[in-house]
Every structure is written in structure tokens, then in C-alpha cells.
Amino acid sequence: MCQVEEEYHEPLERVDRPGVSKKCVKCKEELAAVVIRVxxxxxxxxxxxxxxxKFRAMLGKTRVIFPDEKVLLAVSGGPSSCSMLRQVQEGVSQKAHKxxxxxxxxxxxxxxxxxxxCKEIRQKTTSELCEMFRSTGFPFYILPLEQVLDLPGSVVVAPSSLSDQPTSAYKAAVDLFLQSGGGTDVITQEQEGVSLPDVQDSQTQLLQQLMDSAKTLTAKQDLLSTLRQHLLVHTARTKGYSKLMLGDxxxxxxxxxxxxxxxxxxxxxxxDTGFSDCRYGDVVAVRPMREYSAKEIAYYNRMFKVPSVVIPSLDTxxxxxxxxxxLTESFVTxxxxxxxxxxxxxxxTGEKLQTACRSSSAAEDTDRCLLCMCSLDTVVEEASALQATLISEQLSQTKAPLIRGQNSVEPEPSAAVGRCCSAEGPCEGTQVAAGCCSSPKEHEAAELRSLLCYSCQRTVRDMSSVRHLPHYVLSEAHRRHNRSMMREQISEFLLDDDADEND
Structure with missing residues (x-):
């Protein structure tokens, strides 16, 4: 142990930190201009x-994007997605080495x-991004988030996946691409969305009501991310893109x-964090920027003048x-x-994590979460941590009678019966049993939560009403519930798969 009277005669050593005056670690000739890590x-x-x-090696070693395949770049205007756009723009040019x-x-x-x-600020941001997108020569689409309210129910129904192709399929596609002369140059197609499409005030109000129905900022951000992903996948399907490139x-x-x-x-x-995300079936989301840190991207954008647009978000x-x-972002940074x-x-560490659940690409629609489209993690055994959590929540929400001394005090009749939201007087007991006007809302929320994973259930619980959700979500929930009831009614007449194989 250290002693109070102990003397230290040796001088402390100074650790040399790399600076801009040092040589480059790669060429060993030029002076260093940037220090990414120690x-x-x-x-x-x-x-x-x-x-x-690093960008092209990530796309090359994964072999997910085939030659002549249409890839939709999701650009939010931030530094990472704009840097991804610059890499693609330089990669498809004639001067590119590979x-x-x-x-x-x-x-x-x-x-x-x-x-x-307001509309003025949204229009100004759109015009700045239009100039950036127009300079690339790529077809671009600018969509307001209000369009998510009018999506069809097919958004939350994943078609059959084509991502599980053998390795030889990629090699055969490359050989065919080279035999055909290396493909054609990227042709500038009609550029849609030059200005922000006209959005009705009623649609904006419905969207704001949906966001305001979430009681916490955590639920709002999670709900916004889900709606954004639904609109991206729908756009990729309708425009004929089989890959969706994200800038995470x-x-x-x-x-x-x-x-x-x-x-x-x-x-x-x-x-959520892997390079390839196959949960949507025919549209595969890829993350080629996952090897870059935010510091590295910021240095690159500043040194090579990559433009970006500052857009406020919910947590600004x-x-x-x-x-x-x-809180997590602040902790990590x-x-x-x-x-x-x-x-x-x-x-x-996240790359090494795996789950014992069935993959989302192989799961059926009834086994998928209605919002995030991942495999349901709520189908577990009775003696599980999830069931224990649900039971604890039910017990904590149960109102116990007040106790005074040794005698329990029952609540007043008016408080116990409640008051109907559509009538001035209290509801009768028979009406409550049959279903008050507030009873169908709770029943509808319970039906919806049964089709969600655990995390999406927590998000829906933080909402004041599930009726603010988009129509395609509620209609798909109603369809799945009806099919489930129909299957239970005819379950006695269905043959099991094991019995069919034995016959």
C-alpha cells in the first residue's frame, strides 16, 4: 500500500499522444491531417x-446487393446519410476504380x-434537399409523413423472402452481368418530389393527434420510427426497389x-442492428455505414465538403x-x-448476439408483430420471466380495498359503478357487464396488444387510445383476430401436420 511519508524520486513519464505533426500511419510520408483513434x-x-x-468492402463481402438491382437510399439530411449518398454517387461514376x-x-x-x-420551414428544408438530390442525377422522392395514414394493409404483411439464396446465386449474377458488357450507365430518370407535396391540414392534425396520444417521449420516438419504416418499405415496394439502404x-x-x-x-x-434486415420479405434493409463512427463521418464531411441539412427532431x-x-445517447457519448x-x-458485442426465436424472415404473418414486423417474443412458457412480469403488472393495477382498523371500507357505489362517457348518469351494472362505451375501447386495446411483441406492447400501453393508430394497422389487427377466432371454431375439424405425415 502507499505510505504517506514515502518519497518518489523517479520522474513521471509523459505519454506521447499522436498529433497532426506526426506522419501518416499508412503512407509513412505525408503529415497526418486527422486522428480517428489513438x-x-x-x-x-x-x-x-x-x-x-471501407464502404465498398462492406458491400462486397456481404454479397447482398446484386448487379443491376435497384437500391433505395433513405436520406434524412443528417451527416451519416449524406455521407452514404456521397459514397454511392462516387461509386457509380465513370471515374470509380471499382x-x-x-x-x-x-x-x-x-x-x-x-x-x-410550420409549412414555411418544411418547404425551406425540402428546397435545400432538392438541390442536393438534383445534383446527384438520381431519381428522388420526397414524401411527407402524413402519407403513412393512407397506406394499405399490405404494409404489415410480409411477402415471401428471397434473401435466403445460395452463395452461388451472387456469383452467377456477377458472371451474367459481366457477360452482358458490364451493364449500362445509371440513367437519370424523372425526378419526382421537386417540392413538398400538398398536405391537407386535416391529415397533419390526425398525425399530431397520433403523436400526442403517446404520453411519453420514449413512446413517441419509438412510434415515429415505426411509422417512418413503414413508409420507407411501402415506397420501396411501389417504386420497384428490392433493397433499402439506411445510414445508421x-x-x-x-x-x-x-x-x-x-x-x-x-x-x-x-x-435492429445487423447489416441485413429481412423482416419485410421482398424488401431487404441494409446498413453499409455501420463500420463508421460519428467522429469519422464528421471529419470526412468537413474535409471533403459533404453538405448536410440540420433538421430538428422530437428530442431536440x-x-x-x-x-x-x-438518456442512452447521452450516456454513450x-x-x-x-x-x-x-x-x-x-x-x-452486438454482432455476436443471437436469439433463440425463429427468424423474422421465416415467421408467418400471424407470428409477427403488427408494428415492428419481427417475430413475436410473447409466445413463451408459463414459468418465464415475461409471464412473471405480466402477472406483476396485473397485480399492481388491481385496486385493493381501503382498510381502516380491522374492517375494510368498500368504495362508494358511484365510484365503483363509474360514469358512462356518453350519458350523464352512471352506468348500470348490467350495462357494464354487457359492455359500456369505454369497455369496447379496452377490449380493442387488449386485442391489439396480443398481436404485438413485448416492446411494442409497452409503446401501445403508453398511448391514451389505440384508435389514433393508422387505419391499416387497426384493419390488419381486426383481420388477424377474425382469422384466429375462425380457426378456433373449426379447430376440431382440422388435421394436425403430424397426423397427416403418419397417414
Whole structure:
């Protein structure tokens, strides 16, 4: 142990930190212009080559995107998605050394209606993004989030997946692409969405009512993410794109991983943070920016003048404890400042996590969550942690009688009976048993929650009314419930699969 009177005669050693005056670790010639991590100092040209190589190597080693395949880039205007757009733009150009072989398109979802922005600010943001998208020459689509209210029910029904193809299929597609002459150049198609489409005030009000029905900011952010994903998938299907490219960085995925665990999405981590997300069947979401940290992307955008647009979100200017997402982001970023390996450790750990549940791509529609489209994690045994949690919630919500001394005091008749919301007088006991006007709402919410995973159930519980949800969600819930009741009625006449095989 250290002694108070102990003397230290040896001088303390100074640790040399890498600075801009050091040589580049790759070329060993030029002076370093940027330090990504401790010991990783790059000059300007080597940093650019490393950044580009990492993006193309990620697409090459995964072999998910086939030649001449249409890929829709989801650009939000932030640094990560704009950097992804720049990589694709340079990769499909004629000057590219290893040219990207897919056909890109751009989509932007305007979320100003959910945030509460006025039309002037939304139009200004749209015009800035239009100039950026028009310079690329790619077809682009600018869609307001209000369009999610008019989506068809097929959005939450996943068609058969084609992602489980053998490895030889990719090689055969590349050989066919090369035999045909290497494909054609990217043709500039008609560019849709030059300005923000006309949005009716009634649609904006319905969207705001939906967001206001969520009581907490955590539920609002989770609900907004789900609606955005539904609109992206629907746009990719209707426009003929089979791949959806997202701009999630390594830092964002590390925050998302811890947030998903906090929200009870441990069984869905593979789909939420992995490179490939096959839960939607015919549309596969990929994340090629998952190897880049937010610091690395910021340096690249600043050094090579990649434009981006600052767009406020739901958690803009909110305190750290406003939501679980905001608290997790603050925790990770502050820890990353003192311990630079925090994000990479969380990210690498998330790559090794697997779930024992059936994959979402192989699950049937009845076994999928109605909102996030992942496999249901609520079909478990009775002696499980989930069942124990549900029982505890039911017991905590049960109102116990008040006790005075040794005699229990029953509540007053008026309080016990309740008051109907459509009549001035209290409901009779027979009406409550048969179903008051508030009883169908609770029954409808219970039916909807039975079709959701545990995390989405928590989000719906934080909503004041499920009737504010989009029509396609409620109609699909009603359809699944009717099919379930029909199956129970004819269950005695159905043959089991095991019995059919034995015959």
C-alpha cells in the first residue's frame, strides 16, 4: 500500500499522444491531417481512400446487393446519410476504380408534421434537399409523413423472402452481368418530389393527434420510427426497389443496441442492428455505414465538403432524462469521450448476439408483430420471466380495498359503478357487464396488444387510445383476430401436420 511519508524520486513519464505533426500511419510520408483513434493518424488522401474502401468492402463481402438491382437510399439530411449518398454517387461514376453495379434512388421522409413545424420551414428544408438530390442525377422522392395514414394493409404483411439464396446465386449474377458488357450507365430518370407535396391540414392534425396520444417521449420516438419504416418499405415496394439502404452509423447502432435492450427488444437485436434486415420479405434493409463512427463521418464531411441539412427532431433541445433514447445517447457519448473504445466494444458485442426465436424472415404473418414486423417474443412458457412480469403488472393495477382498523371500507357505489362517457348518469351494472362505451375501447386495446411483441406492447400501453393508430394497422389487427377466432371454431375439424405425415 502507499505510505504517506514515502518519497518518489523517479520522474513521471509523459505519454506521447499522436498529433497532426506526426506522419501518416499508412503512407509513412505525408503529415497526418486527422486522428480517428489513438495511433490511427491519416493524411488527407489516405483517409479518403480508407473511408471509400471501407464502404465498398462492406458491400462486397456481404454479397447482398446484386448487379443491376435497384437500391433505395433513405436520406434524412443528417451527416451519416449524406455521407452514404456521397459514397454511392462516387461509386457509380465513370471515374470509380471499382464501380458499384446497382441502380440507386433517393427517398426523404419529411417528419415536420410530427414535430410541429410550420409549412414555411418544411418547404425551406425540402428546397435545400432538392438541390442536393438534383445534383446527384438520381431519381428522388420526397414524401411527407402524413402519407403513412393512407397506406394499405399490405404494409404489415410480409411477402415471401428471397434473401435466403445460395452463395452461388451472387456469383452467377456477377458472371451474367459481366457477360452482358458490364451493364449500362445509371440513367437519370424523372425526378419526382421537386417540392413538398400538398398536405391537407386535416391529415397533419390526425398525425399530431397520433403523436400526442403517446404520453411519453420514449413512446413517441419509438412510434415515429415505426411509422417512418413503414413508409420507407411501402415506397420501396411501389417504386420497384428490392433493397433499402439506411445510414445508421456505428455510434448510432451502439446507442440503438442499448436502447433496444432497455425497451425489451432483446429478441429483435439481430434485425435492429445487423447489416441485413429481412423482416419485410421482398424488401431487404441494409446498413453499409455501420463500420463508421460519428467522429469519422464528421471529419470526412468537413474535409471533403459533404453538405448536410440540420433538421430538428422530437428530442431536440430536450434534457438527457427526457426519454430512454435520449438518456442512452447521452450516456454513450459521454462515456466515449473518456473511453474511446466504448462504441466499438458495444458494437462488436452486438454482432455476436443471437436469439433463440425463429427468424423474422421465416415467421408467418400471424407470428409477427403488427408494428415492428419481427417475430413475436410473447409466445413463451408459463414459468418465464415475461409471464412473471405480466402477472406483476396485473397485480399492481388491481385496486385493493381501503382498510381502516380491522374492517375494510368498500368504495362508494358511484365510484365503483363509474360514469358512462356518453350519458350523464352512471352506468348500470348490467350495462357494464354487457359492455359500456369505454369497455369496447379496452377490449380493442387488449386485442391489439396480443398481436404485438413485448416492446411494442409497452409503446401501445403508453398511448391514451389505440384508435389514433393508422387505419391499416387497426384493419390488419381486426383481420388477424377474425382469422384466429375462425380457426378456433373449426379447430376440431382440422388435421394436425403430424397426423397427416403418419397417414
Amino acid at each position: 495511433g490511427d493518424a491519416y493524411c488527407r488522401s489516405c483517409f479518403r481512400e480508407s473511408f471509400i474502401h 464501380k458499384l453495379r446497382f441502380v440507386p434512388g433517393i427517398v426523404y421522409i419529411d417528419e415536420g408534421g410530427a414535430v410541429g413545424q 452509423s456505428c455510434t448510432r447502432l451502439a446507442v440503438k443496441l442499448l436502447t433496444s435492450i432497455s425497451l425489451g427488444r432483446g429478441a429483435q437485436l439481430a434485425e 433541445k430536450t434534457p438527457d432524462k427526457a426519454s430512454i433514447q435520449r 459521454k462515456l466515449q469521450a473518456d473511453f474511446p473504445s466504448t462504441v466499438s466494444t458495444i458494437y462488436r
